[in-house]
Amino acid sequence: MSEQSNFGPDLGEVFGPNHADGGPELVQLLTPEGERVEHPEFSFDLGDEAIKGFYRDMVLTRRIDTEATALQRHGELGIWAQLLGQEAAQIGSGRALRTQDFVFPTYREHGVAWCRDIDPLRLLGLFRGVDQGGWDPDDGNFGLYTIVIGAQTLHATGYAMGLQRDGVVGTGDQDRDAAVVAYFGDGASSQGDVNEAFIFAASYNAPVVFFCQNNQWAISEPIERQTRIPLYQRALGFGFPGVRVDGNDVLATYAVSQAALQRAREGQGPTLVEAYTYRMGAHTTTDDPTRYRLSEDLETWKLKDPIQRVKAYLTRNGLVDQAFFDEIETEAERLGEHLREGCRALPEPRVLDIFDYVYAEDTPELAEQKAGFAAYLDSFETTGAH
Amino acid sequence: MAKITLAKGLNAGIRKAMENDPKVLVMGEDVGKLGGVFRITDGLQKDFGEDRVIDSPLAESGILGTAVGMAMRGYRPVCEIQFDGFVYPAYDQIVSQVAKIHFRSQGKVTMPIVVRIPFGGGIGAVEHHSESPEAQFAHTPGLKVVACSNPVDGYWMIQQAIACDDPVIFLEPKRQYHADKAELDESTTPQPLFTSRVVREGSDLTLLAYGPMVKTAMASAEAAATEGKSIEVIDLRTLSPLDLAPVFASVRKTGRAVVAHEAHVNLGMGAEVASRITEACFYSLESPVLRVGGFDTPYPPSRIEEQWLPDLDRVLDAVDRSLAF
Numbered sequence: 001m002s003e004q005s006n007f008g009p010d011l012g013e014v015f016g017p018n019h020a021d022g023g024p025e026l027v028q029l030l031t032p033e034g035e036r037v038e039h040p041e042f043s044f045d046l047g048d049e050a051i052k053g054f055y056r057d058m059v060l061t062r063r064i065d066t067e068a069t070a071l072q073r074h075g076e077l078g079i080w081a082q083l084l085g086q087e088a089a090q091i092g093s094g095r096a097l098r099t100q101d102f103v104f105p106t107y108r109e110h111g112v113a114w115c116r117d118i119d120p121l122r123l124l125g126l127f128r129g130v131d132q133g134g135w136d137p138d139d140g141n142f143g144l145y146t147i148v149i150g151a152q153t154l155h156a157t158g159y160a161m162g163l164q165r166d167g168v169v170g171t172g173d174q175d176r177d178a179a180v181v182a183y184f185g186d187g188a189s190s191q192g193d194v195n196e197a198f199i200f201a202a203s204y205n206a207p208v209v210f211f212c213q214n215n216q217w218a219i220s221e222p223i224e225r226q227t228r229i230p231l232y233q234r235a236l237g238f239g240f241p242g243v244r245v246d247g248n249d250v251l252a253t254y255a256v257s258q259a260a261l262q263r264a265r266e267g268q269g270p271t272l273v274e275a276y277t278y279r280m281g282a283h284t285t286t287d288d289p290t291r292y293r294l295s296e297d298l299e300t301w302k303l304k305d306p307i308q309r310v311k312a313y314l315t316r317n318g319l320v321d322q323a324f325f326d327e328i329e330t331e332a333e334r335l336g337e338h339l340r341e342g343c344r345a346l347p348e349p350r351v352l353d354i355f356d357y358v359y360a361e362d363t364p365e366l367a368e369q370k371a372g373f374a375a376y377l378d379s380f381e382t383t384g385a386h
Numbered sequence: 387m388a389k390i391t392l393a394k395g396l397n398a399g400i401r402k403a404m405e406n407d408p409k410v411l412v413m414g415e416d417v418g419k420l421g422g423v424f425r426i427t428d429g430l431q432k433d434f435g436e437d438r439v440i441d442s443p444l445a446e447s448g449i450l451g452t453a454v455g456m457a458m459r460g461y462r463p464v465c466e467i468q469f470d471g472f473v474y475p476a477y478d479q480i481v482s483q484v485a486k487i488h489f490r491s492q493g494k495v496t497m498p499i500v501v502r503i504p505f506g507g508g509i510g511a512v513e514h515h516s517e518s519p520e521a522q523f524a525h526t527p528g529l530k531v532v533a534c535s536n537p538v539d540g541y542w543m544i545q546q547a548i549a550c551d552d553p554v555i556f557l558e559p560k561r562q563y564h565a566d567k568a569e570l571d572e573s574t575t576p577q578p579l580f581t582s583r584v585v586r587e588g589s590d591l592t593l594l595a596y597g598p599m600v601k602t603a604m605a606s607a608e609a610a611a612t613e614g615k616s617i618e619v620i621d622l623r624t625l626s627p628l629d630l631a632p633v634f635a636s637v638r639k640t641g642r643a644v645v646a647h648e649a650h651v652n653l654g655m656g657a658e659v660a661s662r663i664t665e666a667c668f669y670s671l672e673s674p675v676l677r678v679g680g681f682d683t684p685y686p687p688s689r690i691e692e693q694w695l696p697d698l699d700r701v702l703d704a705v706d707r708s709l710a711f
């Protein structure tokens with residue numbers, strides 16, 4: 001169309017150009033070079049000790065990831081979903097949680113799991129094929145990994161609606177008021193479930209933070225396939241605020257998550273946080289990204305590495321000495337060992353047990369099926385062969 | 387004559403259909419540059435362009451819903467669902483729209499849509515990647531449901547499904563994609579799509595299977611033969627409509643039948659087949675029709691999937707029980 005349409009405002013003017021580097025709207029508090037910068041709306045209110053803690057968290061999380069990737073290569077895991085490059089988004093948001101908050105993860109939230117004190121060994125079960133989630137969601141308020149894209153955003157919203165009904169939102173009691181975080185990816189933002197979650201959350205003003213890690217890729221599909229406007233701006237159309245944060249800046253992801261969670265806990269409703277980051281690894285260990293993306297992009301993003309910038313900040317300002325790094329390295333080694341040894345020792349599932357988990361109230365039909373199968377298995381033990 | 391895998395057969399079949407009819411489109415997640423996670427659409431976007439090989443946003447309901455509109459505009463969408471367990475976001479569109487539009491329009495509107503679903507287990511995957519949802523679609527009037535079991539059938543059946551004016555749920559045994567090779571002779575005339583086929587002749591018992599279980603059934607028949615039992619194996623190929631005339635003929639000869647599938651036994655395809663055999667061949671039957679399948683639990687963690695899946699031993703166990711009845 002050559003003539004400017006009168007149908008509403010020009011989207012380019014409203015939203016501005018879509019910036020490949022995250023754009024000026026990106027909330028950043030620590031530059032890739034490791035310099036602290038101010039932001040008019042968000043500030044990091046913890047001290048350097050906390051930053052050191054974040055550094056440790058991120059290094060150990062990355063170790064979990066590399067160790068699990070190696071375990072997959074050695075055939076100990078069937079597959080692994082790597083989080084390489086997304087450590088800051090996960091640790092920043094994970095550390096902003098309070099004990100009473102609840103998390104609904106995808107399958108990649110290993111760093112958030114770390115913040116919820118889930119033994120990383122438990123994460124391996126799903127990928128090794130010994131279970132479908134080896135932890136109790138109520139221990140650590142961390143839901144099971146969800147593989148069906150986007151489904152958990154609705155669960156998070158419903159859980160948040162439950163919190164409202166329990167009277168633990170907006171009471172002013174810091175130790176009781178709770179919020180929920182729904183993690184999801186840029187690809188997931190296209191799913192009906194996610195959009196319905198936005199509607200429900202807005203409609204009921206539910207205390208939920210929609211935390212989208214925009215890692216630029218949904219397997220082979222770039223972000224442009226999912227959205228024409230910066231993702232965080234979608235929130236406006238649903239009736240709640242959205243903010244884009246530098247997902248590789250742990251200070252900023254902490255500050256923004258903390259603010260969004262606080263809004264939710266106070267009863268002010270949902271927020272969409274778009275953590276602008278990059279999937280530095282493959283989608284999973286079975287994926288081959290060289291088929292669909294340029295290695296130059298990866299090189300550019302390596303310069304924005306979430307761990308390096310914190311290291312630069314800590315060393316440049318003389319906040320740590322070599323012993324600090326050595327200690328973390330030792331801890332990482334121990335963690336690696338724990339995973340390597342623990343993975344091989346994860347208890348094998350027993351096929352007869354699965355019948356017991358289908359229903360809360362057993363059915364005679366299934367009990368009969370189990371008994372029949374047990375007898376069948378026994379027949380091998382006694383005859384030795386079929 | 388070239389030896390091809392199932393993946394290659396399907397790829398070549400889709401390519402052929404696209405060459406023959408400019409209205410044929412491919413839609414799905416990662417089907418473009420990547421060629422699909424199983425590479426079934428490998429190279430198609432490069433050769434046919436982004437308008438005909440469409441990388442869709444990550445939304446299965448969107449894929450099927452827009453396919454409906456495309457079909458109304460005269461296109462023939464071939465939709466890929468990345469894994470069986472991810473068809474459910476599109477289930478509403480498939481069951482409530484795709485399946486019913488021809489009926490509601492009193493035949494004025496056709497829905498020549500193919501929904502390709504890699505199905506079945508045995509690949510060591512995490513949950514939602516190993517399921518067998520065929521009965522959920524076969525139970526829906528308005529949908530046709532087929533399952534290929536080998537490379538040559540893959541090549542022909544996908545073309546026939548695309549040419550069909552009704553919506554076809556096209557099930558592909560994913561663990562066979564890159565497994566066995568077979569020789570493809572393009573000069574032969576393929577058997578019609580909605581027909582079953584006797585793949586091994588025998589006289590003592592009729593063993594029915596489709597998709598990934600055909601290979602297991604053949605191996606079971608082979609093993610049984612060493613014990614002097616002669617088993618006839620039929621690859622059902624089409625699940626809705628069922629083509630049971632060859633099955634009835636076989637059962638009238640053998641007097642016994644076993645149906646095997648990976649899907650849960652309860653209300654699975656085996657139940658329908660057993661019931662129809664009983665109705666049609668009651669006086670020929672020497673024993674009840676037996677079913678072998680997945681247990682009535684969700685698909686288990688992959689370390690025990692081989693125990694959960696019906697294997698050669700479980701099929702032979704049913705064979706023995708039938709023969710001993």
Ligand SMILES: Cc1ncc(C[n+]2csc(CCOP(=O)(O)OP(=O)(O)O)c2C)c(N)n1
Nearest residue numbers: 147148149185186187188217218219468472
């Ligand atoms: C409903 C559904 N459809 C398809 C898939 C297969 N699948 C797994 S991950 C993925 C891409 C997800 O991308 P995104 O939401 O951006 O998250 P990321 O994996 O990049 O963290 C797809 C298509 C799935 N798991 N669920």
